Amino acid sequence: MRFFMGTHQPNWATMTAAPLFISDVRLRDRKTLPQARGEIAIDSGAFSELTKYGGWVSTTPREYVDRLRRYHEEIGNIAFAASQDWMCEPVIIHGGQVGRIRFAGTGLSTLEHLRRTVGNLLDLRSLATDLAIIPTIQGHLRTDYERCVELYDRAGIDLAAEPVVAVGSVCRRQNTTEAGEIIAAIIEAVPGIRLHGLGIKTAGLGAYGSSLLSSDSMAWSATARLEGIRLPGCHGHKNCANCLRFAFLWRLRVLAAVAGHLTRPAPDGGPARTQKGSRDVDRDGRAQRLALTGFREEAARLELGIGIRWAYEDGMSVREIAELTGMSRARVRRMADADQDRPVLAVLRELRRKWDLESDPATRAAADYVVATLTAAVADRAAVAQRQDGSNARGRSASCGSGVGRSQNARPRPRGLIRDGGGPK
Ligand SMILES: [Zn+2]
Numbered sequence: 001m002r003f004f005m006g007t008h009q010p011n012w013a014t015m016t017a018a019p020l021f022i023s024d025v026r027l028r029d030r031k032t033l034p035q036a037r038g039e040i041a042i043d044s045g046a047f048s049e050l051t052k053y054g055g056w057v058s059t060t061p062r063e064y065v066d067r068l069r070r071y072h073e074e075i076g077n078i079a080f081a082a083s084q085d086w087m088c089e090p091v092i093i094h095g096g097q098v099g100r101i102r103f104a105g106t107g108l109s110t111l112e113h114l115r116r117t118v119g120n121l122l123d124l125r126s127l128a129t130d131l132a133i134i135p136t137i138q139g140h141l142r143t144d145y146e147r148c149v150e151l152y153d154r155a156g157i158d159l160a161a162e163p164v165v166a167v168g169s170v171c172r173r174q175n176t177t178e179a180g181e182i183i184a185a186i187i188e189a190v191p192g193i194r195l196h197g198l199g200i201k202t203a204g205l206g207a208y209g210s211s212l213l214s215s216d217s218m219a220w221s222a223t224a225r226l227e228g229i230r231l232p233g234c235h236g237h238k239n240c241a242n243c244l245r246f247a248f249l250w251r252l253r254v255l256a257a258v259a260g261h262l263t264r265p266a267p268d269g270g271p272a273r274t275q276k277g278s279r280d281v282d283r284d285g286r287a288q289r290l291a292l293t294g295f296r297e298e299a300a301r302l303e304l305g306i307g308i309r310w311a312y313e314d315g316m317s318v319r320e321i322a323e324l325t326g327m328s329r330a331r332v333r334r335m336a337d338a339d340q341d342r343p344v345l346a347v348l349r350e351l352r353r354k355w356d357l358e359s360d361p362a363t364r365a366a367a368d369y370v371v372a373t374l375t376a377a378v379a380d381r382a383a384v385a386q387r388q389d390g391s392n393a394r395g396r397s398a399s400c401g402s403g404v405g406r407s408q409n410a411r412p413r414p415r416g417l418i419r420d421g422g423g424p425k
Pocket residue numbers: 230231234235237239240243244245246400
């Protein structure tokens with residue numbers, strides 16, 4: 001699963017090649033825009049729009065499309081943009097006060113929200129065929145989401161053929177079992193659909209994270225603000241609500257949650273238990289899926305190990321990393337101390353051979369994606385470290401917010417994580 005880190009700070013796009021999720025609300029009034037180093041996904045700001053106005057008032061589809069075009073040209077590297085969807089939580093529809101937030105309420109029916117969500121995608125696409133604007137499946141109950149899928153189908157949008165489809169609201173709910181069921185229902189209705197979970201909760205990731213192609217979250221920032229977290233080694237801010245270093249550590253936690261799930265055995269028991277009457281084709285397909293799962297599982301563990309070593313090098317203690325990832329201190333210590341002499345790319349190549357992923361094109365493409373993501377992350381880290389070494393040499397100390405950050409007690413970095421031909425461009 002690819003994780004787009006949600007941020008209020010558009011200039012992070014120039015500081016990291018990690019995928020970022022940035023709202024149109026944060027970009028639209030800027031005279032100059034950052035040039036992205038990594039992939040950027042654009043959020044339409046639907047939540048704040050509907051909360052504040054009870055409808056799409058401040059931005060017409062035409063205005064949104066014009067701005068998206070500007071983002072494509074000036075920021076660059078836009079992976080996709082969300083549509084101007086209509087979320088369906090009761091408080092969005094009926095309005096009211098939750099904590100300090102006042103919801104205006106739309107006063108419309110859930111079905112009308114779904115119709116408008118689908119209608120907006122058609123509007124946006126009729127205005128711009130060249131921008132990667134993705135459909136969002138909305139709903140409140142499971143049947144709403146199924147209804148929404150139906151509406152897309154009737155509108156001539158083939159969700160299975162879309163490069164990525166967002167699923168809204170589902171991941172914000174407290175009940176993660178329900179969220180998992182909704183995601184499973186969507187996948188059952190549209191086999192092969194590639195889902196992006198909008199605003200995920202880390203708690204649900206163990207259950208359904210591996211069913212998602214990608215997801216995003218701003219939860220790290222809210223947590224730092226509400227709980228007044230300031231990492232050791234952070235100076236110059238009261239809490240880490242806008243701190244890149246803390247955001248990267250949260251990313252670790254997300255990866256740990258997904259990896260935890262992947263390391264558990266698959267519930268269906270594998271190809272030995274093929275059902276009566278299943279054809280050879282099914283068996284081949286299942287074997288391919290299992291091999292890919294095995295590969296992803298080992299790659300996820302590799303990524304987690306790398307992330308933990310980085311956090312440790314950045315001055316986090318074993319105890320802090322253990323608390324953040326929910327892992328035992330002994331395991332964290334083992335992973336932090338592990339020798340990673342071999343370049344990541346070499347390890348991944350070996351894993352590919354071991355799992356025999358080359359015969360089926362779709363499996364091969366899925367493996368390519370994992371390799372590209374992981375090597376890009378390592379190359380990015382190396383680039384940031386190099387820049388910091390440069391700035392340290394000029395006598396400036398790196399502070400929180402200048403890349404992945406290093407505190408005074410930073411440990412020496414192991415050399416040669418990526419020696420084998422470098423990462424993808
Ligand atoms: Zn900080």
